[in-house]
Amino acid sequence: MNTSALNPTTTFIKVWEIPGGIHPPENKTQSTQLPLGSLPIPPQLIIPLNQHIGAPAKPVVRVGDKVLAGQLIAQADGIFSANIHASSSGVIIKIDNFILPHPSGMSGECIWIDTDGKHEFIPAEICEDYLSEDRLILIEKIRAAGVAGLGGAGFPTSVKLTTKSIQKIDTLIINGAECEPYITADDMLMQSRADDVIAGAYLLSHILHHPQRIIIGVEDNKPKAVAALEAALKKIAKPEQDNLIEIAVIPTKYPSGGAKQLIQMLTGREIPHGHHSADVGAICVNVGTTVAAWRAVRFGEALISRVTTVVGESLSVQRNIDVLIGTPIDYVLQQHGFDESKASRVIIGGSLMGFTLHDLRAPVIKTTNCILAPSKKEAPIPPPAQACIRCGLCSEACPASLLPQQLFWYAQAQDVERLQAHNIFDCIECGACSYVCPSKIPLVQYYRAAKGTIRQQTADKEKADRSRQRFEFRQSRIDKEEAEKEAKRVARKKAADEAKQKLAEQKSAAAKEENKVTEDLSPVLAVPQVEAVVSAVAKANASQLSYEDQKARLERILGAAKNSLESARAPLVPKNPEFPITEEQLVRQQSRIKQTELNVVEAEKKLADFLGTASQPVEDPVATAIARAQAKLSQSSEEKLRANIEAMQARLLKAQQKTEQAKAENSPSAKALQMGVEKMQEKIAEAQAELNSISSEPNS
Ligand code: SF4
Ligand code: SF4
Secondary structure, eight states: OOOOOOSTTSOOOOOOOOSOOBOOOOOOSGGGSSOOEEOOOOSEEEEESOOSSSSOOEEOOOTTOEEOBTOEEEEOOSTTOOOEEOSSSEEEEEEEEEEOSOTTOOEEEEEEEEEOSOOOBOOOOOOSOGGGSOHHHHHHHHHHTTOBOTTTTOOBHHHHHSOOTTOOOOEEEEEEOOOSTTOOHHHHHHHHOHHHHHHHHHHHHHHTTOOSEEEEEEETTOHHHHHHHHHHHHHSOOOTTSOOEEEEEEOOOBTTTSHHHHHHHHHOOOOOTTOOGGGGTEEEEEHHHHHHHHHHHHSOOOOOEEEEEEEOTTOSOOEEEEEETTOBHHHHHHHTTOOTTTBSOOEESOTTTOEEOSOTTOBOOTTOOEEEOOBTTTSOOOOOOOOOOOOOHHHHHOTTOOOHHHHHHHHHTTOHHHHHHTTGGGOOOOOHHHHHOTTOOOHHHHHHHHHHHHHHHHHHHHHHHHHHHHHHHHHHHHHHHHHHHHHHHHHHHHHHHHHHHHHHHHHHHHHHHHHHHHHHHTTTSOHHHHHHHHHHHHHHHHOOOOHHHHHHHHHHHHHHHHHHHHHHHSOOOOSSTTSOOOHHHHHHHHHHHHHHHHHHHHHHHHHHHHHHHOSSOOSOHHHHHHHHHHHHHTOOHHHHHHHHHHHHHHHHHHHHHHHHHHHHTTOTTHHHHHHHHHHHHHHHHHHHHHHHHHHHSTTO
């Protein structure tokens, strides 16, 4: 069907035909007889933290906190989450789980506010010229105000307006179709706040980079709303960059208010399976959401109330009200003369897409567009469902071109694969199929349940996948760490092997050096002699004395020899006065004196030789050591003994000095040192005696 717009501000907008659709009784007049009303502030507000499609917001207040209207009480947790604000001033008295207005009857975390009746607001940030603001700042203002789709989806508006760079939006559609029976909230909003709708449409156009077309789609059963919009359109100045807003009055047909259906009706563009409206260049925003976004930017108002239709024959007053989010539904019903005995049930939403509310204490949330309390006559209990007769009426009514009876069978069989293959997620749950079904099968309820199951399975699978990925990542990290440890261990082993190799090479080089010395000496020396020389070379290598050290050593030897001489020359004292000094003792003393004199002479000679010849440090200690060793080897027994005595005397001298020092310092080691001195003196005496005996031999 093609029709042109009735409004003079539009230019023959072509309206495209959409598949399916039904024409149920509208039931819209009951709630539009009274102007938009309001309620006294309820004594308590119960504000759920999950009023949108994403994760629940996180509380930022505690029990006992005083809050003002518009104050943030829970912060969005993730992109698709939305901020939650206090709807009125009062005190936080509880944060706990409570029943939510949801088809599943589930509960969720809520914040209770004991209202103080003052309805005091926090200071708001005014923005008079949104055109001079950066678009991202405007989107942030909308996000901060907690604006989410008021048409029923609860999709955060800031996310919808943040289009991808590849998505060129050429059409902005403001959805005022409101096709579902009984619901007139958007109609009343357009009638009473048309200025905000028009201003909001220009704001969204600015945020979306001024699309070529801005269309407000309204069903032709809302003439007052259309008139109000036309008046506002004439009154409100159009921003320079924007095109004129077109008001498209479309024929009443359910569900023309579905976003996909409205876009198709106004642009002829069909949104392919698995795609969004932005993918075909269009963005569709509900009129209530448009007003909320505008007020968030212009007046800094958080989304704390909404227009809701309160309708049904079990109520004495049927109308639309501007109700605070968090108001208990039983309070709303009471305020409208609810007669429970007359009521068939209480439905949240319209008669086709709504769901029965089982606990009337549940609160109004951002998506509550209608509270329907029909009488038993108005909405009788549906008769039991009969078997499907394959009449095909449901397929004809489906606006999404699905096969509802097939989906019904697959849903019954819980055949998830076939349900997905038949595009169950394209079902907008409009209920048109259920409405026309002669067997009164509650088809849409099967689809809702099946979608819930599939979503749960998908979530479980994603969770399992994430766990698996985490496990694999952890495993690969452990493997990597193990590999690194192994590489380090191999490197350490290699370094140790190299060090060992180097040490072995050094030892080998030293051995070669020793062998070389051995080879050099072996032609002229016997094996023991060679070993002695080698040992001397090693010693010489180990301690290469400096010139000063050698000089000091020779001086010490001379000093020791002189001391020995002095000691030898001392008069002999008998140990026992009864036994005088014998002749033999005197001879031995003379011999010792003679020997020590020789020692002194020799020591003086060595020192003189050293001072005369070794004015510079020895250049080749090894050669010297070899020479010394060779000289030692060539010594006679007497000479060796004498040299031994000399060496011992030198050591004795040192030991005596140390002992004296230890005694002077009262050191505990003095006694041990004294014993060492005495032992050494005995050894020297024995060696001296041996030398004397050798010297006295005829051949010596
Ligand atoms: S509820 Fe789903 S299947 Fe039924 S008519 Fe609507 S879109 Fe089609
Ligand atoms: S309308 Fe009902 S009876 Fe007819 S085919 Fe669909 S499900 Fe079956």
